[in-house]
Amino acid sequence: MxxxxxxxxxxxxxxxxxxxxxxxxxxxxxxxxxxxxxxxxxxxxxxxxxxxxxxxxxxxxxxxxxxxxxxxxxxxxxxxxxxxxxxxxxxxxxxxxxxxxxxxxxxxxxxxxxxxxxxxxxxxxxxxxxxxxxxxxxxxxxQKRQIQQRAEAGLPGGGSTRPFGYEPDKITIRESEATIVRSLVDRFLAGESTRSLAIWLNDSGIPTSSGTARWASQTVRGMLRGPRLAGLRVHQGAIIGKGIWQPIISEEVHARILAEFDKRKTSQHRAPRRYLLSGMLRCGNCGAKLNSAAKHSATRSETRRYVCTADPRTGGCGRLTVVAAPVEEWLTEAVLYRLDSPDLAAALTGQAHEDAERDALMEELQADRAQKDELARMWANREIASADWKSAREPIEVRIAATERRLHQMQGTEGVAQIAGTGDEIRASWASLNLERQSAIIKALLDFATIKPGKRGAQSLDPSRVVPTWRL
Ligand SMILES: [Zn+2]
Structure with a gap:
């Protein structure tokens, strides 16, 4: 060497x-x-x-x-x-x-x-x-003990990003942003969706507190729901008292915001999703897709699992099982980490080439379809015979089918471009996202993950059992 x-x-x-x-x-x-x-x-x-x-x-x-x-x-x-x-x-x-x-x-x-x-x-x-x-x-x-003590003293917590509406000390109100927060609250309570508010923020050129990320509906949702705006300190998901910072909205308004979110949630009639990685895991023995399944113990407590189901139709071997929670945690962490990695930025740059290819394919497709229509018109006008029409049409139809297949394979990645580089932010609000949204974020990056067979009776997940295949 x-x-x-x-x-x-x-x-x-x-x-x-x-x-x-x-x-x-x-x-x-x-x-x-x-x-x-x-x-x-x-x-x-x-x-x-x-x-x-x-x-x-x-x-x-x-x-x-x-x-x-x-x-x-x-x-x-x-x-x-x-x-x-x-x-x-x-x-x-x-x-x-x-x-x-x-x-x-x-x-x-x-x-x-x-x-x-x-x-x-x-x-x-x-x-x-x-x-x-x-x-x-x-x-x-x-460090956890220190964090607990800070929380009990009502000191601000959280990461390095300042909360929107506050100065970097996380205590002093930044009036220009607080005004925006109050107007977001009013509009939300008046029935506007967080999605529409996010679009408005982006269109108005109002930067997020990190200055880099764009507003997403989930960012708005997390901010509006957060007890912080009402001056309340949260520790480990529970309000433990008043913070030492100034509130932007009253506790009463905060309660109305939560009630409004609840009201909107119950009006959506959808069965709650319970498995974050549904359809995204494959069996390391046979390659079949893993199914979600809960195992009930004698005490009726339940362990969520992903299993390979023995089935001749899918080729499932039925010999692989993995407990759901640790795999979900590990892959979530991997996805959030990847969102901030230079590799993803590079992959997105590569995506620009794919966009160019997509445009070229669309043009081809239109040209082929136009030619096919032209042939039909010529046949209708008796300019060509039926046999000629058929033989001229066939290669065009083969091309159209191939182009359509290729276009179908190309995944839309607009969503990823929007969340790239925001892994830290998403991590901070992850628990407040619903499972649909969490799943969508993972799906945007992860094509699938193969779960390799584990040792019998292992108490915890060996991370090397999880082999992700990235979409990007
Ligand atoms: Zn299997």
Whole structure:
């Protein structure tokens, strides 16, 4: 293997100061020394400050490094420790894929080397990442207590994005936006749909608080339903008291908004959907689609599952079962992560080409149909004989059928373009979305996922059993 000539060094300081909180400077020095010892040339150092990889927050330097890697600008990666790189196994898979596509095999850390060109190296890196995720989980027990204390004190919670209507301190009202909120509330209570309000916001050029995402009906819904507007603090889905910020609407108006949502919900007569991934899972033994099924235990408690049903018509083998909840959680997380990944942006760019192809196909289709009509007209006018008409018509009909098939295969992706890059936002409001909407978001990205057979009696889901095939 030749010596890397444009290696990347990655360093990150985590927000956890209680642990082995190593300064970035120290990490960088150790990494530089490692590079020098091996004669690797470093092209760039990527440093993220004070952001835990586990929190799922976007790390700008890390993203930039991935982009440079994907663009073929880096030929090796050095980090202090593999837990500096990723703390979520899903993120690691993304990293490995970028390495794989860019042909990067040498990934070194001060404590261990991973030749990810080999199965052993890959395995080790994965194990380290899984272990780091567990460590972080433990660490977050402390963080959870802190979050609870903040909530009880009525301090604002939530992520890095400020709530619409408030300044970044999440306490002071931003009057220009609060006016908009009040008018949204009035219009909603007057019967306007959240969808129509979202369209109005976009058409009026009013930016969301993140400034990047467009308004979706669900964003409006989440904001209007949220007790925050009435100055109420929510913790783990329940109102626990008054927040220290100023309310934009009264508690009475908040209650009317909820009642209005309930009223609209009950007027839609649709059977509630209970399985998020219906139709999207396949059996790893036989390839058949998995069916949803609930298993009732003696105590009448119920476990939702996806199963391969033995059926000669579908070829189902009947030998695979997976508990629904963990697969749903894992794939949801994978989809939300993917929404923010550079890969998706690239796929969407590629989609522009497909749009061009679609236009070309539509033109062909119209030309063929016009020619077919013209032939019929000539036959009707007795300009050509029946036999000639038939033989001239056949190849055109074959072409039309092929074009129609191809057009049918092309999936519309307008929806994805709208939600791309909003994984964090959607994650924050995920629980408030209904199952139809959640399912639609997953379907927009996921073609299907294959569930591989698991070990008998395993207590938890082994994520490597789930193999997603992305639509985009
Ligand atoms: Zn099967």
């Amino acid at each position: 030749s010596k890397p000539s444009s290696a990347a060094i990655y360093a990150r300081i985590s927000s956890d100061t209680t642990g082995e909180g190593l300064g970035v400077q120290r990490q960088l020095e150790d990494c530089r020394k490692l590079a020098a010892d091996r004669g690797w040339q470093v092209a760039e150092e990527y440093v993220d400050n004070d952001i835990s990889a586990y929190s799922g927050k976007i790390r700008p330097a890390y993203q930039r490094m991935l982009q440079d890697m994907a663009a073929g600008l880096r030929d090796a990666v050095i980090m202090y420790n593999s837990d500096r790189l990723t703390r979520q196994p899903i993120e690691l898979e993304e990293f490995i894929r970028v390495c794989d596509q860019a042909g990067i095999e040498q990934v070194a850390s001060v404590s261990a080397d991973f030749n990810i060109g080999t199965d052993d190296g890959l395995f080790n890196l994965r194990i380290m990442a899984a272990f780091a995720a567990k460590e972080s989980g433990r660490k977050s027990a402390r």
